[in-house]
Amino acid sequence: MKDISFETQLLHLPYEKPDSYHALAMPVYHSVAYEFETAEAMEEAFCGRTKDHCYSRITNPTVQYFEDRVRAVTDAWSVTALNSGMSAISNALLTLTYAGSNIVTSPHLFGNTYSFLKNTLAALGVEARFCDLTNLEEVRSQVDENTCAIFLETITNPQMEVADLKALADIGQTAAVPLIADSTVVPFPFFRAKDFGVDIEIVSSTKYISGGATSLGGLIIDYGTFNWSRSKVLKTWCGPVGNEAFSTRMRREIHRNIGAYLTPQAAYMQTLGMETLQLRFMRQAATCLDLARRLQQVEGIASVNYTGLEDNPFHTLSRAQFGEYPGAMLTFDLASREACFSFLNKLKLIRRATNLFDNKSLIIHPASTIYGSFTEDVRRSMHVKQQTIRLSVGLEQTDDLLNDIMQAIPSPE
Numbered sequence: 174m175k176d177i178s179f180e181t182q183l184l185h186l187p188y189e190k191p192d193s194y195h196a197l198a199m200p201v202y203h204s205v206a207y208e209f210e211t212a213e214a215m216e217e218a219f220c221g222r223t224k225d226h227c228y229s230r231i232t233n234p235t236v237q238y239f240e241d242r243v244r245a246v247t248d249a250w251s252v253t254a255l256n257s258g259m260s261a262i263s264n265a266l267l268t269l270t271y272a273g274s275n276i277v278t279s280p281h282l283f284g285n286t287y288s289f290l291k292n293t294l295a296a297l298g299v300e301a302r303f304c305d306l307t308n309l310e311e312v313r314s315q316v317d318e319n320t321c322a323i324f325l326e327t328i329t330n331p332q333m334e335v336a337d338l339k340a341l342a343d344i345g346q347t348a349a350v351p352l353i354a355d356s357t358v359v360p361f362p363f364f365r366a367k368d369f370g371v372d373i374e375i376v377s378s379t380k381y382i383s384g385g386a387t388s389l390g391g392l393i394i395d396y397g398t399f400n401w402s403r404s405k406v407l408k409t410w411c412g413p414v415g416n417e418a419f420s421t422r423m424r425r426e427i428h429r430n431i432g433a434y435l436t437p438q439a440a441y442m443q444t445l446g447m448e449t450l451q452l453r454f455m456r457q458a459a460t461c462l463d464l465a466r467r468l469q470q471v472e473g474i475a476s477v478n479y480t481g482l483e484d485n486p487f488h489t490l491s492r493a494q495f496g497e498y499p500g501a502m503l504t505f506d507l508a509s510r511e512a513c514f515s516f517l518n519k520l521k522l523i524r525r526a527t528n529l530f531d532n533k534s535l536i537i538h539p540a541s542t543i544y545g546s547f548t549e550d551v552r553r554s555m556h557v558k559q560q561t562i563r564l565s566v567g568l569e570q571t572d573d574l575l576n577d578i579m580q581a582i583p584s585p586e
């Protein structure tokens with residue numbers, strides 16, 4: 174199937190083993206355990222010498238089919254599906270860190286990711302070095318022999334910052350440090366992480382992939398591009414090439430011990446969601462760009478932030494890395510926190526809810542919600558402002574969204 178497009182391949186990927194009823198959709202194998210003919214076969218499977226399933230915390234046929242599809246679209250070496258974006262991030266980072274190690278990252282992170290790095294990993298002796306990833310000199314000065322990863326979000330939310338991935342990958346390569354990117358905002362196949370030097374990509378499949386916010390999920394996509402033989406914790410997992418160590422340890426030890434594998438029902442819904450990903454993404458992102466341009470003309474809106482806009486400071490880099498449509502999320506600033514609250518309360522169509530890339534447009538005031546439990550000082554260090562509103566654009570017509578926004582916008586003095 175090499176000569177057909179990824180989208181087509183994705184729809185027609187065959188099962189590893191044929192289904193006995195010739196089901197066209199992958200059946201949902203809601204079984205915890207799998208039975209064996211003999212004790213010998215059981216030993217072979219449990220010791221990893223055959224690919225038979227043993228227990229659904231570790232592998233499951235429906236989840237594996239979802240993983241295989243993602244692998245086909247991304248051309249990755251190994252894909253693991255976890256039960257949320259956060260479990261994908263925590264499993265990935267726990268696989269390669271150790272007490273005394275550090276991660277070089279930015280304070281511009283999703284709220285729980287920031288807290289995981291700042292609090293959870295810190296308690297295990299892992300230091301998060303928050304710096305400006307758009308300043309390459311600063312990044313170089315933060316990386317040392319105990320750096321386990323350079324970690325970032327490809328378009329940060331809600332700041333909408335874009336770092337130069339190839340330049341960061343170069344710094345990583347020189348220092349033998351992998352580049353790990355959370356690409357939830359522009360996922361595969363619209364952003365080809367491997368081409369920009371990303372070694373491990375993380376996606377919250379809760380967002381675009383689930384298709385209408387049906388289920389939580391997270392993906393760890395390992396491109397097999399990094400040689401782990403210099404990693405203090407992964408070198409013992411290396412074979413002759415050294416590129417398999419990360420996924421091998423993660424699958425054989427970390428994810429089994431933590432127990433956050435995707436459920437078969439969610440894998441079924443996300444496989445289905447992925448079949449329409451291309452259509453929904455293109456439509457939502459095109460509406461987002463159209464809306465961003467029109468919101469720039471609205472009196473009462475102080476500024477609009479979307480890297481697809483030509484006058485955005487990250488536009489050139491964003492276009493090179495993510496193409497014309499960098500996702501379906503934008504932010505805009507009003508005069509004050511009070512103006513934001515009053516605006517949100519007047520909306521009739523756009524839903525006041527968290528989450529991104531539902532079929533419906535969703536709106537939120539990040540400072541008082543996702544970042545509400547942080548101190549104002551921490552919020553300021555993360556550049557999360559009280560005047561900012563975040564909008565996730567759905568499948569509605571642009572005019573309907575604009576009309577709703579216009580009737581709610583505070584009229585100029």
Ligand SMILES: *Cc1c(COP(=O)(O)O)cnc(C)c1O
Pocket residue numbers: 257258259260283286326330355357358377378379380389390391529
């Ligand atoms: C939502 C989100 C996450 C967390 O994903 P969950 O599926 O909610 O656990 C991580 N990173 C980014 C950029 C997100 O938008």
